[in-house]
Amino acid sequence: xxxxxxxxxxxxxxxxxxxxxxxxxxxxxxxxxxxxxxxxxxxxxxxxxxxxxxxxxxxxxxxxxxxxxxxxxxxxxxxxxxxxxxxxxxxxxxxxxxxxxxxxxxxxxxxxxxxxxxxxxxxxxxxxxxxxxxxxxxxxxxxxxxxxxxxxxxxxxxxxxxxxxxxxxxxxxxxxxxx
Numbered sequence: 001x002x003x004x005x006x007x008x009x010x011x012x013x014x015x016x017x018x019x020x021x022x023x024x025x026x027x028x029x030x031x032x033x034x035x036x037x038x039x040x041x042x043x044x045x046x047x048x049x050x051x052x053x054x055x056x057x058x059x060x061x062x063x064x065x066x067x068x069x070x071x072x073x074x075x076x077x078x079x080x081x082x083x084x085x086x087x088x089x090x091x092x093x094x095x096x097x098x099x100x101x102x103x104x105x106x107x108x109x110x111x112x113x114x115x116x117x118x119x120x121x122x123x124x125x126x127x128x129x130x131x132x133x134x135x136x137x138x139x140x141x142x143x144x145x146x147x148x149x150x151x152x153x154x155x156x157x158x159x160x161x162x163x164x165x166x167x168x169x170x171x172x173x174x175x176x177x178x179x
Contacts, residue, residue, distance in 0.1 A: 002105050003105045003108045003109075003127050004100050004101070004103060004104070004105060004108070007055075007100050007108075007127075007130060008097065008100050008101070010135055011052060011055075011093060011096055011097060011100065012093075014052070014135060014138055014139070015052065015089065015093045017142065017157070017159045017160075018048060018049070018052075018089055018138065018142055019086060019089060020157035020158075020159070021048065021142050021145050021146060021149070021157055021159070022045060022048065022049055022082060022085045022086055022089055022145075023082055023086060023157075024082075024149055024154050024155055024156075024157060025041070025045045025082055025085060025145070025149065025154075026041075026149075026152050026154055027080065027081055027082060029041050029042075029152060030042025030043075030045075030079070032148075032152065034147070034148065034151055041148050041152070042076075042078075042079065043076050044141060044144060044145055044148060045079070045085055045145060046076035046077050046078075046079060046085070046088070047076050047141055048089075048138065048141050048142050048145050049077075049079075049085045049086075049088040049089040049092060050074075050076065050077065050088055050089075050092045051092070051134060051137065051138045051141070052089070052092040052093045052095075052096040052134065052138070053091070053092040053095045053096055054074075054096075054133065054134050055095075055096035055099055055100060055130055055134055056095050056096060056098075056099040058112050058126050058129050058130055058133075058134070059099040059100065059102075059103045059107070059108075059126065060099060061112075062110075062111075062112060062113065063112065063113035063114070063115050064113075064114055064115065065115040065116065065117065065118070066114075066115070066116045066117070067115075067116060067117040067118075105127075107126065108125065108126045108127040108130070109125050109126070109127065110125065110126055111123055111124065111125055111126070112124065112125070112126045112129045114129070114133065142159070143159075146159070146163075
């Protein structure tokens with residue numbers, strides 16, 4: 001199987017889970033944060049909605065310098081409604097899908113650099129950066145978002161299995177559970 005096929009399938013799976021979480025983000029709480037060192041809910045939700053588009057930069061450019069003028073496009077969007085978040089996710093996923101469909105596995109094996117003000121913070125093959133800096137990073141922040149949902153009395157969607165809000169683990173005995 002090709003890397004592009006693997007990433008396209010993962011993109012679709014992660015988009016579905018991300019959509020479920022974004023559809024539950026409370027509106028009007030963008031400045032809320034659980035701790036002074038935490039990022040605000042609005043920023044976090046925006047980050048989660050737009051992270052898949054990072055794949056485009058990793059495919060189309062050899063590096064990203066966060067201190068460059070081009071990095072300004074990575075500023076999270078200001079949103080007011082969940083519909084705006086879901087729309088941003090849909091756009092982000094569509095852009096990432098197109099980039100992956102128009103690249104090759106050979107290109108994904110080539111190096112990509114993450115730079116901050118001329119300092120190379122990370123350099124790995126593109127496929128590693130997509131896996132770690134997009135998909136793993138997205139699941140981390142989506143998990144963080146579910147904690148924010150819970151702390152705002154919101155429901156948590158089932159992401160990788162049932163959540164306490166959707167289906168109880170203890171409602172039916174497990175076939176492997178010893179009594």
